[in-house]
Amino acid sequence: MTGGSGDRAAGARMARRILWTEIRRGTPPLVALFTAMAMTWMLAAHPESWAGQWTGLSTYLRVSLLILIPLQVAGGAWQIGRDRRARIEDLLSTMPRPAWQPLVAAWAAVTLAGLAGLVPPLVIAMILVGLRASHVGDGWWWPLLVGLIALPSAAALGVLLGRFVALRLVAPVAGVIVYLGLAVPVYLHETRWTGLSPVIGYAGPADVWPVGYHAWQAGWLVALGAVLLSLAARLWWTAVVPGALAAALVVAAPAGSGVGTDAAALALVCTDRTPQVCVTRVHAFLLEDIAGPVEAQLARVAGVPGAPVRAVDVLAREQDERRDDVWWISITTQAGVTGGPAHPEWLPDVRELIYDTGCPSPADPTAAQTLTTASEHLAEELTPEHEQWVGRVLAAARACDQDELRRLARS
Incomplete structure (x- = not known):
């Protein structure tokens, strides 16, 4: 042995x-x-x-x-x-x-x-x-x-x-x-x-x-x-x-x-101030990094009729879910190693609201130009007149109403 x-x-x-x-x-x-x-x-x-x-x-x-x-x-x-x-x-x-x-x-x-x-x-x-x-x-x-x-x-x-x-x-x-x-x-x-x-x-x-x-x-x-x-x-x-x-x-x-x-990863974690910003739990470490810029954009459109009043991580969005009071934001590219948005230039842009309606892009060039003009207005400080006009454009875009978009182009 x-x-x-x-x-x-x-x-x-x-x-x-x-x-x-x-x-x-x-x-x-x-x-x-x-x-x-x-x-x-x-x-x-x-x-x-x-x-x-x-x-x-x-x-x-x-x-x-x-x-x-x-x-x-x-x-x-x-x-x-x-x-x-x-x-x-x-x-x-x-x-x-x-x-x-x-x-x-x-x-x-x-x-x-x-x-x-x-x-x-x-x-x-x-x-x-x-x-x-x-x-x-x-x-x-x-x-x-x-x-x-x-x-x-x-x-x-x-x-x-x-x-x-x-x-x-x-x-x-x-x-x-x-x-x-x-x-x-x-x-x-x-x-x-x-x-x-x-x-x-x-x-x-x-x-x-x-x-x-x-x-x-x-x-x-x-x-x-x-x-x-x-x-x-x-x-x-x-x-x-x-x-x-x-x-x-x-x-x-x-x-x-x-x-x-x-499902636990998709539970929402939100700021306790207005306008509210919510992200999924898996992205909760990004909340304070992106809340400021997103809140500023929501505040800019606060006077637009029908504009969203809160921003929510798009990961929590059900398929084909549409909510006029919510701005669905994508932040999957913002995770960084040391904190802060990894790509500030890719932060959600409030101009996306005009196009995120679930409707196909207008085939009529006049209607398409109306959306482009409204998007350009959202990139700047809005006057009360512009707020009302952008609100009507937003409502027509959500209703897929190209005739109304053409009429608004002339208003």
């Missing part, structure tokens, strides 16, 4: 030594560096997608997989391809150790490098989110977990390609092909097959998925990674069980993601 324990300890030390050797070689450090740079760039490019939002950060990692997965595939292919070109496999076949062990060590090294590059910018982003977030959705971490599971599977695909494709440029070519393969489903209508990709093209601030859907995706990615790694190591029989599981999960693929809405 002591001898067996000693053999296992020696085997563990050997495995650690091999893994450490693989990590120190050229490819894993580069994978870690490029992954850290890519994730940092993605976070810096679109802070409005995740700043102050736990669910937003989790789903944005899934968006970022469009870049991160090709990097993992290229890293795995390059690591193994270099060994194949150097004929290290022939050398290792003469040594008393399993032939698959160095390959699995190379896969583990690339996987750990990808995770090591991803974690620092992700942790920093989580700290920044924690400082501002006003809502923590149930199960917000599920998309993040599935995204992390996707990286080992991507590295396994790279190892498989590097093992069997005798092409010096297999790494960059594989990375580009995988990028295109992941990008195409993003632009397709959702089907039962698009869920096989871990990449999310877009997710709204209040979007949530059933736990069962996340569990199915996680199981599919784990089984797929096990199959790819087994095939790369030429462990044909080992691939049977995960292959059968992967096939079963593909057959059982849900008809759609079942994406729903987090």
Whole structure:
């Protein structure tokens, strides 16, 4: 028994030594560096997608997989391809150790490098989110977990390609092909097959998925990674069980993601002054940042008959909901890392009221010009006469009355 324990300890030390050797070689450090740079760039490019939002950060990692997965595939292919070109496999076949062990060590090294590059910018982003977030959705971490599971599977695909494709440029070519393969489903209508990709093209601030859907995706990615790694190591029989599981999960693929809405995220949080500004709870951290400019615009149209008396986050709007007393405002682009509107030039503009009526744009050029003129008046201080005229234009626009708009053009 002591001898067996000693053999296992020696085997563990050997495995650690091999893994450490693989990590120190050229490819894993580069994978870690490029992954850290890519994730940092993605976070810096679109802070409005995740700043102050736990669910937003989790789903944005899934968006970022469009870049991160090709990097993992290229890293795995390059690591193994270099060994194949150097004929290290022939050398290792003469040594008393399993032939698959160095390959699995190379896969583990690339996987750990990808995770090591991803974690620092992700942790920093989580700290920044924690400082501002006003809502923590149930199960917000599920998309993040599935995204992390996707990286080992991507590295396994790279190892498989590097093992069997005798092409010096297999790494960059594989990375580009995988990028295109992941990008195409993003632009397709959702089907039962698009869920096989871990990449999310877009997710709204209040979007949530059933736990069962996340569990199915996680199981599919784990089984797929096990199959790819087994095939790369030429462990044909080992691939049977995960292959059968992967096939079963593909057959059982849900008809759609079942994406729903987090009702708690859409609860309104409002200012206690007039005119009132309300945002959804998921955007509550933005309330004081945008309230001042929005209140100023509401005050400017206070004398216009029929003008809204309060502003409400459009996320809380029911489909096709129309309320003359409400100005529906979109602030999804205003989330910033350090506070204050991220894009002041994109703040809601009260001139939108003239066009947000649910009616088609007037085909008559005179009626269309009436709307343009009324919009221009809303951009300036209104006289009592202009207030009354803009009020009549607003009423005609809401009624889709082009004849009245033409008459108002002459008034």
